[in-house]
Amino acid sequence: MVFRSEEMCLVQLFLQSGSEYDCISELGELGLVEFRDLNPSVSSFQRRFASEIKRCDEMERILGYLLREIQKAKIAIPGEDDGPLAPPPRQVLEIMEQLQRLEMELCEVAKNKEKLQRNLRELTEYTHMLKITRTFIHSRSRHEALGPQYEEFPTVETGSVTGCTGMQRLGAKLGFISGLIQRVKVEAFERMLWRVCKGYTILSYTEVDESLADLDTGEIGKSVVFLISFWGDQIRQKVQKICDCYHCHLYPHPENDDERADVLDSLRIRIQDLNNVLHRTEDYLRQVLQKAAESAYSWVVQVKKMKAIYHILNLCSFDVTNKCLIAEVWCPVSDLTNLRGALEEGSRKGDATVPSFVNRIPSSDTPPTLLRTNKFTSGFQSIVEAYGVGDYREVSPAPYTIITFPFLFAVMFGDLGHGTVMSLFALWMVLMEKKQKKKRSGNEIWATFFSGRYIILMMGLFSIYTGLIYNDCFSKSLNIFGSGWSIKPMFANQHWTNKTVQSNSLLTLDPNVSGVFSGPYPFGIDPIWNMAVNRLSFLNSYKMKMSVIIGVIHMSFGVVLSVFNHLHFQQKFSVYLVFLPELLFLLCLFGYLVFMIVYKWLVFSARESSQAPSILIHFINMFVMQGNDITPLYPGQTGLQIFLLVVAMVSVPMLLLGKPLYLHWLYRGGKALRRRRGYERVRRVSEDDGSITSTCDDDEEEGVDGLTIREAPPKQFDFADVLLHQAIHTIEFCLGCISNTASYLRLWALSLAHAQLSEVLWAMVMRLGLRITTKVGVVFLVPVFGLFATLTVSILLVMEGLSAFLHALRLHWVEFQNKFYHGTGVKFLPFDFSHLPSVFEQDGLL
Amino acid sequence: MPSLLFCGPKMAACGMVISIWGVIMLAMLGIFFSAKSAVLIEDVPFTEEDIRNDPNPPQKIYSLYNQVGINCFIAAGIYVVVGAVSLCQVRLNKRQEYMVT
Numbered sequence: 001m002v003f004r005s006e007e008m009c010l011v012q013l014f015l016q017s018g019s020e021y022d023c024i025s026e027l028g029e030l031g032l033v034e035f036r037d038l039n040p041s042v043s044s045f046q047r048r049f050a051s052e053i054k055r056c057d058e059m060e061r062i063l064g065y066l067l068r069e070i071q072k073a074k075i076a077i078p079g080e081d082d083g084p085l086a087p088p089p090r091q092v093l094e095i096m097e098q099l100q101r102l103e104m105e106l107c108e109v110a111k112n113k114e115k116l117q118r119n120l121r122e123l124t125e126y127t128h129m130l131k132i133t134r135t136f137i138h139s140r141s142r143h144e145a146l147g148p149q150y151e152e153f154p155t156v157e158t159g160s161v162t163g164c165t166g167m168q169r170l171g172a173k174l175g176f177i178s179g180l181i182q183r184v185k186v187e188a189f190e191r192m193l194w195r196v197c198k199g200y201t202i203l204s205y206t207e208v209d210e211s212l213a214d215l216d217t218g219e220i221g222k223s224v225v226f227l228i229s230f231w232g233d234q235i236r237q238k239v240q241k242i243c244d245c246y247h248c249h250l251y252p253h254p255e256n257d258d259e260r261a262d263v264l265d266s267l268r269i270r271i272q273d274l275n276n277v278l279h280r281t282e283d284y285l286r287q288v289l290q291k292a293a294e295s296a297y298s299w300v301v302q303v304k305k306m307k308a309i310y311h312i313l314n315l316c317s318f319d320v321t322n323k324c325l326i327a328e329v330w331c332p333v334s335d336l337t338n339l340r341g342a343l344e345e346g347s348r349k350g351d352a353t354v355p356s357f358v359n360r361i362p363s364s365d366t367p368p369t370l371l372r373t374n375k376f377t378s379g380f381q382s383i384v385e386a387y388g389v390g391d392y393r394e395v396s397p398a399p400y401t402i403i404t405f406p407f408l409f410a411v412m413f414g415d416l417g418h419g420t421v422m423s424l425f426a427l428w429m430v431l432m433e434k435k436q437k438k439k440r441s442g443n444e445i446w447a448t449f450f451s452g453r454y455i456i457l458m459m460g461l462f463s464i465y466t467g468l469i470y471n472d473c474f475s476k477s478l479n480i481f482g483s484g485w486s487i488k489p490m491f492a493n494q495h496w497t498n499k500t501v502q503s504n505s506l507l508t509l510d511p512n513v514s515g516v517f518s519g520p521y522p523f524g525i526d527p528i529w530n531m532a533v534n535r536l537s538f539l540n541s542y543k544m545k546m547s548v549i550i551g552v553i554h555m556s557f558g559v560v561l562s563v564f565n566h567l568h569f570q571q572k573f574s575v576y577l578v579f580l581p582e583l584l585f586l587l588c589l590f591g592y593l594v595f596m597i598v599y600k601w602l603v604f605s606a607r608e609s610s611q612a613p614s615i616l617i618h619f620i621n622m623f624v625m626q627g628n629d630i631t632p633l634y635p636g637q638t639g640l641q642i643f644l645l646v647v648a649m650v651s652v653p654m655l656l657l658g659k660p661l662y663l664h665w666l667y668r669g670g671k672a673l674r675r676r677r678g679y680e681r682v683r684r685v686s687e688d689d690g691s692i693t694s695t696c697d698d699d700e701e702e703g704v705d706g707l708t709i710r711e712a713p714p715k716q717f718d719f720a721d722v723l724l725h726q727a728i729h730t731i732e733f734c735l736g737c738i739s740n741t742a743s744y745l746r747l748w749a750l751s752l753a754h755a756q757l758s759e760v761l762w763a764m765v766m767r768l769g770l771r772i773t774t775k776v777g778v779v780f781l782v783p784v785f786g787l788f789a790t791l792t793v794s795i796l797l798v799m800e801g802l803s804a805f806l807h808a809l810r811l812h813w814v815e816f817q818n819k820f821y822h823g824t825g826v827k828f829l830p831f832d833f834s835h836l837p838s839v840f841e842q843d844g845l846l
Numbered sequence: 847m848p849s850l851l852f853c854g855p856k857m858a859a860c861g862m863v864i865s866i867w868g869v870i871m872l873a874m875l876g877i878f879f880s881a882k883s884a885v886l887i888e889d890v891p892f893t894e895e896d897i898r899n900d901p902n903p904p905q906k907i908y909s910l911y912n913q914v915g916i917n918c919f920i921a922a923g924i925y926v927v928v929g930a931v932s933l934c935q936v937r938l939n940k941r942q943e944y945m946v947t
Contacts, residue, residue, distance in 0.1 A: 474871075476886065477885055527885060531887070766889070767888065767889050770875075770889040770914055772891075772917070773910075778917045778920050779924065781918070782924050782925065785871070785925075786868070789868065
């Protein structure tokens with residue numbers, strides 16, 4: 001964790017054509033630098049490497065199709081820990097070819113499978129139709145007079161698909177059309193037939209028992225087998241047209257039972273064969289997919305890296321001789337040697353004759369902000385950055401947040417038992433982190449909790465500490481050292497008798513009686529307060545004062561940190577004109593309040609407790625400058641208070657007007673001074689035109705980066721603008737001091753809420769289980785405890801934990817950081833393969 | 847033999863966590879009740895007559911304390927059994943997961 005962000009420099013990379021691909025691949029693996037776009041006006045279609053990127057897109061499309069097929073077949077894709085490197089351009093064609101071949105094969109196999117399945121469905125329908133029309137015929141033959149005669153009629157094959165059987169010998173031309181129709185259409189079909197054919201047709205139909213899959217779409221639905229018998233050729237045409245209209249599937253109708261049996265047999269055999277072939281096709285498909293799945297992961301990674309490299313190459317520009325590529329990158333100064341090493345490595349891999357080299361160039365742009373973190377500090381850095389990324393080389397609040405954030409959380413959460421459960425949970429996550437990192441779970445909430453595991457661990461450990469201080473463990477106090485209060489001495493001197501005890505429901509222990517109070521509890525709050533009725537009055541006073549003290553210390557710390565910013569950005573005058581008034585205002589008013597609180601704690605004891613003054617009254621009297629009628633806390637109080645008040649009042653106009661007037665004098669008066677001072681001054685002025693702060697005598701030479709100036713030097717110094725800005729800052733700071741100090745009282749409020757919730761949960765849930773006295777009722781304690789545990793976790797740990805987290809975060813972001821932090825910077829995003837998201841992972845395909 | 851698995855992996859893990867917590871917390875509560883801790887007075891089921899009509903104070907209250915303490919220990923014992931059952935479920939779930947993949 002570092003004090004401020006790293007120093008960055010703008011670097012030009014000269015990459016020899018031929019080895020530029022390998023150099024950028026090497027840089028991508030290391031993730032050192034951030035590339036700038038040198039061709040912002042060129043559209044993405046006109047860029048140099050657009051065709052290569054198109055090729056990568058095509059490969060990604062094929063890979064997407066492949067992964068979807070693999071996922072449908074439920075084959076697992078083995079991932080590797082370190083992905084393969086980006087392939088050189090000559091290998092790209094090989095991969096492309098492989099992928100295209102795979103795609104073609106898969107398409108063919110899928111198409112064949114479709115055809116076979118359609119065939120199977122047709123045959124199944126035909127079988128059903130034959131079986132069902134058999135029952136029609138046989139049932140009809142029992143009822144109709146024509147029945148037995150029907151069987152003797154010889155058949156005349158027309159050879160058409162509809163297979164109508166004519167009885168031309170008798171001239172009766174009885175024809176049959178049979179097939180299947182969807183269940184929903186059957187009534188309309190029947191009605192249409194009747195209307196069109198005017199009764200010259202007989203339709204019989206039965207529903208098929210099992211639901212069949214539709215031929216084309218594969219949807220499961222009910223079908224109906226029908227058999228139409230009709231007279232005449234014209235009727236046949238009409239019936240055929242109607243059947244077409246209703247999308248019926250017509251099948252040839254056999255003339256007699258023997259033929260029907262034959263057809264059924266052959267159908268059965270064909271269906272069996274088809275099933276076999278289908279199974280074999282599916283097996284083959286699965287084999288192909290499995291083989292592809294083995295290399296799928298490495299292909300995805302390779303294509304991703306390739307596409308990234310070409311994208312970066314598009315950002316570079318070609319130099320005049322067209323022999324090498326120029327790239328502009330932001331690089332941390334400390335990483336320059338690594339950068340040179342990476343380029344050498346890349347040149348070696350690319351077999352370049354001339355190595356690529358770097359050239360550092362000066363820049364007036366503000367570089368991006370880089371703060372290096374490890375797995376422990378990255379959580380805290382991210383919660384600071386959620387408010388805003390720091391300006392370049394600004395003091396970072398993150399190192400202090402590692403301690404203050406868990407501490408403020410713990411002040412609001414303070415419970416020993418809950419803290420222990422939270423720490424154990426976080427410890428489990430920390431110990432399991434290697435396994436969890438590989439799992440890549442999709443659940444976002446779990447991912448959030450997991451990435452904050454170190455924060456939760458710290459919060460839990462600090463909560464254990466504050467739980468010991470508040471002496472609160474699942475709302476019960478622990479008596480580790482022996483209470484400092486004793487009841488027996490109250491009976492010794494006849495203060496209390498048996499009669500007093502019997503006639504009063506509440507009695508007050510008097511610490512002034514000797515022996516009752518033997519001294520404060522060594523660590524934390526005395527456990528006897530857990531049984532006292534006036535527990536809250538004692539704790540409230542204590543917690544409120546503690547919150548104000550913590551708040552004032554936190555805010556003063558924030559103000560002090562602003563000094564480092566002023567000094568670094570060469571605004572030494574700000575230390576005297578901004579920091580000093582701010583600190584004086586804060587300390588004279590609220591620092592004095594803290595002093596009074598501590599003074600009252602130290603000076604007044606149990607003996608004088610009835611005359612102890614109210615701090616609040618004294619504080620208010622300080623402002624209205626009255627209160628000569630109440631006894632002072634200490635001699636000389638009025639004088640000191642008037643002095644502090646005057647200092648605070650004076651620092652407000654100093655804060656408001658000091659900086660604008662000084663800058664105004666510097667710009668106008670200083671310029672006149674420059675003209676009079678002679679040649680050297682003029683030369684320096686002409687070099688640094690318009691930059692005000694560089695004329696300060698205590699200019700540190702930091703090289704090229706030394707001239708990073710916080711406020712862009714205006715050519716025209718706008719007094720009104722600066723004055724307005726400073727006025728807003730003054731009002732914000734002064735009013736903010738009061739409101740922010742009051743805001744810290746939330747530390748008291750939330751810890752009170754947590755303690756009360758915890759007590760209510762114990763009283764309403766756990767006590768029920770413990771007060772059972774019946775023999776069988778013992779078992780009741782088991783589910784009661786389960787309920788208690790569940791409610792503790794869900795209400796007290798999750799809900800209260802999130803609430804305290806949020807409030808601690810707000811205290812940091814608003815009350816602490818607005819004293820010194822600007823947070824308007826840009827984050828350094830290095831070109832790193834591991835940071836690039838994979839499209840497939842987002843879709844859940846990998 | 848029908849499968850002994852009756853809850854999924856998450857439920858079994860929850861069962862384990864609550865059982866471990868239950869064993870530790872109920873055992874400690876049992877110890878504190880047996881030690882007649884004053885902080886736990888509200889949880890002991892005493893009535894007014896227990897205090898007034900006690901021939902030998904405060905033995906009635908102490909015996910009630912002991913009773914609650916024993917209740918807690920029994921409950922802790924039951925949670926040991928629940929924990930063992932959850933452990934079995936966790937193992938069975940792991941085995942099933944291993945066999946499917």
